[in-house]
Amino acid sequence: MKRVITVTVINQSGVLNRVTGLLMKRQFNIESITVGHTEQQGVSKMTFIVNVEDEAKIEQLVKQLSKQIDVIKVNDITDKSIVMRELALIKVVAPPNLRAEINSIVDPFRGSIIDMGKNVVTYQIVGNPEKIDAFIELIRPYGIKELTRTGVTAFVRDAQLKPSPQLSILQ
Amino acid sequence: MNAQVPLKKQQPATDQEVDHECKASKTGAEIFVESLQNQGVEIIFGYPGGAVLPLYDALYRNPVKHILARHEQGAIHAAEGYARVSGKTGVVIATSGPGATNLVTGITDAMMDSLPLVVFTGQVATTVVGTDAFQEADIVGITQPITKHNYQVKNVQDLPRIIKEAFHIASTGRKGPVVVDIPKNIANAIFDSNAVEEATINLPGYQPTLHPNYLQIKKAVSLLSEAKQPLLLVGAGVLAADASKELTEFVEKYNFPVVNTLLGLGSIDGNHELFLGMAGMHGTFTANMAINNCDVLLNIGSRFDDRLTGNLKKFAPNAKVIHIDIDPAEIGKNVPTEIPIVADAKEALLALLEQTFEVQDLTLWHEYLHECQEEYPLWYDDDGDGTIYPQYAVETIHRLTNGEATIVTDVGQHQMWTAQYYPFKKDHHWVTSGGLGTMGFGFPAAIGAQFAHPDEKVIAIVGDAGFQMTMQELALLKEFKLPVKIFILNNSCLGMVRQWQETFYEERYSSSLVPVQPDFVKLADSYGIKGYKVEKVDDMEAVFKEAIESDEPVLVDCRVKELTLVNPMVAPGKGLSEMIGVKKG
Numbered sequence: 001m002k003r004v005i006t007v008t009v010i011n012q013s014g015v016l017n018r019v020t021g022l023l024m025k026r027q028f029n030i031e032s033i034t035v036g037h038t039e040q041q042g043v044s045k046m047t048f049i050v051n052v053e054d055e056a057k058i059e060q061l062v063k064q065l066s067k068q069i070d071v072i073k074v075n076d077i078t079d080k081s082i083v084m085r086e087l088a089l090i091k092v093v094a095p096p097n098l099r100a101e102i103n104s105i106v107d108p109f110r111g112s113i114i115d116m117g118k119n120v121v122t123y124q125i126v127g128n129p130e131k132i133d134a135f136i137e138l139i140r141p142y143g144i145k146e147l148t149r150t151g152v153t154a155f156v157r158d159a160q161l162k163p164s165p166q167l168s169i170l171q
Numbered sequence: 172m173n174a175q176v177p178l179k180k181q182q183p184a185t186d187q188e189v190d191h192e193c194k195a196s197k198t199g200a201e202i203f204v205e206s207l208q209n210q211g212v213e214i215i216f217g218y219p220g221g222a223v224l225p226l227y228d229a230l231y232r233n234p235v236k237h238i239l240a241r242h243e244q245g246a247i248h249a250a251e252g253y254a255r256v257s258g259k260t261g262v263v264i265a266t267s268g269p270g271a272t273n274l275v276t277g278i279t280d281a282m283m284d285s286l287p288l289v290v291f292t293g294q295v296a297t298t299v300v301g302t303d304a305f306q307e308a309d310i311v312g313i314t315q316p317i318t319k320h321n322y323q324v325k326n327v328q329d330l331p332r333i334i335k336e337a338f339h340i341a342s343t344g345r346k347g348p349v350v351v352d353i354p355k356n357i358a359n360a361i362f363d364s365n366a367v368e369e370a371t372i373n374l375p376g377y378q379p380t381l382h383p384n385y386l387q388i389k390k391a392v393s394l395l396s397e398a399k400q401p402l403l404l405v406g407a408g409v410l411a412a413d414a415s416k417e418l419t420e421f422v423e424k425y426n427f428p429v430v431n432t433l434l435g436l437g438s439i440d441g442n443h444e445l446f447l448g449m450a451g452m453h454g455t456f457t458a459n460m461a462i463n464n465c466d467v468l469l470n471i472g473s474r475f476d477d478r479l480t481g482n483l484k485k486f487a488p489n490a491k492v493i494h495i496d497i498d499p500a501e502i503g504k505n506v507p508t509e510i511p512i513v514a515d516a517k518e519a520l521l522a523l524l525e526q527t528f529e530v531q532d533l534t535l536w537h538e539y540l541h542e543c544q545e546e547y548p549l550w551y552d553d554d555g556d557g558t559i560y561p562q563y564a565v566e567t568i569h570r571l572t573n574g575e576a577t578i579v580t581d582v583g584q585h586q587m588w589t590a591q592y593y594p595f596k597k598d599h600h601w602v603t604s605g606g607l608g609t610m611g612f613g614f615p616a617a618i619g620a621q622f623a624h625p626d627e628k629v630i631a632i633v634g635d636a637g638f639q640m641t642m643q644e645l646a647l648l649k650e651f652k653l654p655v656k657i658f659i660l661n662n663s664c665l666g667m668v669r670q671w672q673e674t675f676y677e678e679r680y681s682s683s684l685v686p687v688q689p690d691f692v693k694l695a696d697s698y699g700i701k702g703y704k705v706e707k708v709d710d711m712e713a714v715f716k717e718a719i720e721s722d723e724p725v726l727v728d729c730r731v732k733e734l735t736l737v738n739p740m741v742a743p744g745k746g747l748s749e750m751i752g753v754k755k756g
């Protein structure tokens with residue numbers, strides 16, 4: 001099963017290495033990883049998508065990550081109501097005679113054109129990973145020259161649709 | 172800042188000015204020594220080299236006792252032995268590159284066995300880090316998965332804080348090794364004492380839980396009070412928390428039987444009537460059957476290592492598990508746990524002792540365990556041919572030291588025999604490499620233990636092969652007049668390897684028989700150390716007695732029966748109830 005994990009870390013040199021090294025040592029499969037600064041100075045946040053076999057494995061992962069001295073907080077946010085975003089840049093073979101057709105595919109995905117050549121167009125798509133997968137599948141027949149994805153970053157929504165366990169105790 | 176230094180040389184200053192200057196312009200190296208003194212460090216084990224020359228110069232001028240080992244591996248194992256028996260943090264220093272990489276085995280060993288170490292390594296100057304400079308090794312990268320934490324100092328102003336944090340991290344929570352890598356130019360840099368306030372620890376991501384959750388303690392108590400066949404499994408966590416007294420009080424209060432892990436030995440008197448022995452691969456039959464049959468297993472400070480559990484699917488099949496550990500990641504890692512309790516072992520035992528609860532009638536359970544003990548005690552062959560059986564040699568050492576010596580072993584058959592046949596009277600008297608199983612550990616660790624326990628008998632029981640991995644440290648016995656007694660249980664082979672080849676590889680002794688050995692007595696003699704060789708059981712007692720009673724270092728090359736096995740045994744892949752070699756014949 002896929003899990004979305006966010007890790008809040010102190011922004012020391014080597015901290016990324018520490019976290020990915022740990023995942024490697026404990027044989028976890030990382031599907032994607034993003035990292036960047038947060039609103040707090042000196043604090044960064046990583047978002048992972050990992051593939052694990054069972055609950056026990058994910059519990060181990062969270063505990064092992066929490067144990068790292070430079071890690072402040074680890075959250076498995078998979079079961080929360082979350083916003084997930086990924087960005088993809090896709091260079092598509094788009095000769096002038098097909099461009100209108102291709103753009104009609106791009107529009108519903110709210111993609112934007114960020115570069116254009118004689119026969120190629122580069123689109124930027126932002127959304128959750130499934131949306132990007134779907135877009136790629138639609139555009140593939142036209143010929144993808146180059147593709148790059150950033151990996152997922154995620155947030156817990158302010159208003160949780162599903163009652164969290166804590167709230168249910170209060171009710 | 173650097174420009175000030177030559178200036179100072181050119182113009183001799185008045186005394187007052189010098190004093191002022193010194194305060195304002197300490198080097199990183201001086202800060203290093205000062206920080207060690209602030210930490211109360213009494214002894215450092217190390218080996219110098221180019222990148223640490225500034226640090227060694229500061230040590231020369233402002234001494235903290237430094238022990239020059241003969242190999243960095245010897246230095247770090249000595250620091251481990253010191254840490255194990257004293258409970259204090261062991262301190263190691265080595266140069267960059269090869270000096271640092273020679274420490275890797277010891278760092279890993281300390282990580283696996285949760286020993287508090289602070290390891291200082293030299294590094295090439297920050298200006299050339301990353302250029303494959305002479306004797307550069309990425310020791311921070313190399314030790315990242317084998318340390319509790321590590322640092323490279325990039326600014327001399329950070330040095331006091333980093334050293335403070337390193338000692339704090341190493342010695343609290345689940346203890347472990349911390350590496351501090353100090354580039355040479357940082358050691359030489361001038362520290363501006365006006366720029367910083369007193370160094371304070373700043374570790375927002377590190378807050379070990381020491382106190383148990385009250386509700387979890389309540390749950391544990393209710394489970395224990397229902398248990399008809401309760402059992403305590405006690406590991407080194409109890410020793411690290413210095414909780415032997417509380418443990419003994421707790422089990423005596425309720426008459427609970429106890430088994431130990433290899434590293435937990437000594438947490439309860441080895442002759443205590445509630446103690447069933449070591450459990451696991453070479454544990455006692457009774458200890459393993461107790462785990463197999465218990466209905467509630469209270470694990471305090473052990474991490475359910477595979478050498479202890481055997482086949483996990485068959486481990487403690489009837490038991491509900493309560494697990495007390497200071498490291499939450501150990502709970503539920505290998506064995507499903509009903510009641511997790513994250514806490515320091517002593518705090519948890521005190522919380523348990525505060526509760527008073529009724530327990531079930533345990534008579535039948537004790538009767539069963541007693542029958543196991545009567546029927547399947549530890550045993551070994553002795554065909555009376557005049558040769559020395561290694562188990563008997565250990566029993567003799569036990570008798571002659573009254574079970575009170577500090578015993579240090581290397582890794583192999585002799586280690587298991589010592590664990591089996593040397594019941595410890597006291598805690599903190601047992602030093603062995605458990606998690607990593609590091610050959611070469613024993614002898615230097617005994618040196619460290621002797622530094623920590625200067626007035627006690629420290630005995631290194633080692634194998635002929637493992638001893639040869641670090642025997643260069645013999646020089647230290649002479650140099651520092653350390654009365655360590657070395658007993659080589661010499662079976663002329665890599666005994667433990669040979670045992671597995673005999674048992675699982677149809678006696679194909681591939682590279683496990685050692686045809687050439689040094690003359691160990693002459694070797695000792697060449698270092699100015701008294702050596703004995705014994706081959707006949709009739710001569711053993713007298714030699715052992717003389718060795719143990721001596722106030723000097725002594726080496727005994729004790730030739731033992733070669734083809735003996737450590738019994739009983741849980742074969743790999745088997746469960747604890749499937750031991751082989753449980754009875755003679």
Ligand SMILES: Cc1ncc(C[n+]2csc(CCOP(=O)(O)OP(=O)(O)O)c2C)c(N)n1
Nearest residue numbers: 583584585608610634635636637665666667
């Ligand atoms: C550094 C290292 N290399 C290899 C091993 C594998 N090993 C475990 S026990 C053993 C044999 C040890 O022989 P010896 O020191 O003579 O002790 P004995 O088993 O004979 O008592 C070996 C090779 C190890 N544990 N550590």
Ligand SMILES: [Mg+2]
Nearest residue numbers: 634635664666
């Ligand atoms: Mg041997």
